[in-house]
Amino acid sequence: MKPTDAELEILHVLWAKGPSTVRQVHETLSQNRDIGYTTALKLMQIMHEKRLLSREEDGRSHTYTAAVSQEDTQRGLVDRFVETAFRGSASKLVMQVLGQHKTSREELDEIKKLLDNLDRD
Incomplete structure (x- = not known):
């Protein structure tokens, strides 16, 4: 299941901080944007219903915990994004990203290492 942008923000808080109350999640979200407590509560209740x-x-x-892993969620979002925006072409995605953003030497080394590992498999 693909979380909405607001749900993804809540998941990021829970992945980073671990099990938290609505108040704790609300306090963290409030540092970056204006969100009401009842809005956070309602979103988290809906997210609980959606599992x-x-x-x-x-x-x-009530203490809430992310029931989905960060890795699985990111993988699903990237898969869907590649399919919809790049018609399934991972190379077009990578070329677009690398062409639009300044990439550090460390990131390029990491990418090269990943490509070498993929090539070996």
């Missing part, structure tokens, strides 16, 4: 989050209940407090 993107799991929830532990302790009295009146």
